[in-house]
Amino acid sequence: MQTLNQCLMRDDFRVGADLDAWFARGGGEGLAKALDDPAAIIAEIAQADLRGMGGAGFPAHRKWAPVAAAPDGDKYVICNGNEDEPGTFKDRFLLEHTPHQVIEGALIAALATRANHVVLYVNPHQSVSLAVAREAVKQWSGHAQVAAIEKWIGAPLSLGVVPSSGLYIGGEETAVIASVEGGFPFPRRKPPFPAEHGVHGAPTIVNNIETLAHVPGILRHGAQWYRDLGLGNAAGTKLYSLSGDVLRPGLYELPMGTTLETLVFQHGAGMLQGKEFKAVFTGGPSNTLLTKRDLDVALDFDSVRQRRSRLGTGAMIVVSEGTSIVRKVADYVSFFAQGSCGQCPPCKGGTFQMMRLLNRLDTGRGVPADLEALENLCSVLPGSGRCGLIDGAVTVVESSINQFREEYEALLMA
Incomplete structure (x- = not known):
């Protein structure tokens, strides 16, 4: 794992579940100031x-x-560590190496909102993350800072770990709430939003593990310190999960706003020998592809959105020339089809049909009508599900056709 040791992945922060070691290295100072x-x-x-x-x-x-403005009573802070999308592997690192940073961030969120429940929601397939999270939570029991939070909110504070379903869809925030309540992770329509009606109807915050890991540093050093870590108009740092056809894949903590070219060719050491850069799936496989034209893009939320894509989780799956985009997209849509919960028929049926058409095209059995049908699905399916799964699947298919139409057409039977 590569890092600039700026904020999240500092070597001296990597203490695992050892709370005493965390405090010896400056942990707890952010919560104390809060x-x-x-x-x-x-x-x-x-x-x-x-x-x-x-x-x-x-x-x-x-x-x-x-949530802070809601009347006192049951309120929840959920640390979302379901992380199951291909190419994303940042949250498990934080849970395994610096879980107390995440917990401290969640406790600060609870203090700010007068929440009396903090839940670490962890993918059970990441067994090490789950075990470390459980041990770390245990060590906060009875701690003086927890007692101080309880005094402020005027109620006992529960701090626990809930294994997720392990399903991809289980990371969507309303599905997280359903899981924490003990049910199947079916996404729910919004509104109402979790801040209004969350776990058992109580106001609820659902934040990603990485989000909460930034909070102690902000409270410890101040907002301006955090803003100054970023480049341009971007604030803070970002964990970029770099994988695919690069010489040095890994997890990189870099200033928010680092360019794609810097990530791939400086930190990732460039492409595999004899390979040329072709494209990158940004934020996992559910966003618009970026190509050579976009190597100069600053990797922050606003700049990537201006290129009609999204930064997402910060996952960057690099693809080289000679790799079939159709094959990659077929694999990812198959993942979405298998991950659909089945609650919304257009999503379940639509992802299956896209998968079937992509596999026909990829194996050279497709005809022009198949490509036309794929494009028609991309026009009618968006917005037909209760969550963003179908929209993500459509986005990557539509983007790949727009950017690499010649590859699709080259596979068609006469």
């Missing part, structure tokens, strides 16, 4: 411009503020 003035926490988070690192880049303070 306890001095709990009412100022959300304003500090807003000034830092902390975004949600799980995909959407939604400002964290806008999730927290309505």
Whole structure:
């Protein structure tokens, strides 16, 4: 794992489940400052411009503020560590190597919103992450800072670990809530939003593991420190999961706003020998592909959106010339088809039909009508599901056709 040791992955922060070691290295200082003035926490988070690192880049303070404003009673902070999308492997690193940073961030969120339940929601397929999270949570039991939070909120604070379903769809925030309630992770329509009606109807924050891991540093060093870590108008750092046809794949913590070219050719050491850069699946396989024309793009939420793509989780799956885009897209749509919960027939049926058509095209059995049918599905399916799964599948298919139509047409039978 490669890092600039700036914020999340500092070598001296990698203490696993050892809470004493975490405090010996400066852990707890962010929470201590938060306890001095709990009412100022959300304003500090807003000034830092902390975004949600799980995909959407939604400002964290806008999730927290309505929960803080809700009347006292049961409120939840959920640390979302379901992480199951291909090419994304950042949250498991944080849970395994610096879980107390995540927990401290969640406790600060609970303090800011007067929440009395904190839940670490962890993918059970990541057995090491789950075991470390459980041990780390156990060590906070009875700690003086937890007692101080309880005094502020006027209620006992529960801190626990809930294994997720292990399903891809289980990471969507309303599906997370359904799982924490003990049910199947069926996504729900919004509104109401979790901040209004979450776990058992209580106001709920669902934040990604990486998002919460940034919080202690912001409270410890201040919003301006965090903003200064980024490049251009971007704030903070980002964990980029780099994989695919590069010489040095891995997890890189870099300033938010680092260019795609810098990530791939400097930190990733460039392409495999004899290979040329062709494209990259950004934020996992559910976004618009970026090509050679986009190597100069700054990898932050706003800049990538201007290229009609999304930064997503920060996953960058690099593809070289000579690799079939159709084959890659067929594999990813198969993943989406298998991951669909089946609650929305257009999603379940639509992903299956796209998978079937892509496999026909990839194996040279496709005809022009198959490509036309694929394009028709891309026009009618968006917005037909309760979550973003079908939209993500359509986005990657539509983008691949737009960017690499000649590859599709070359596979068609006469």
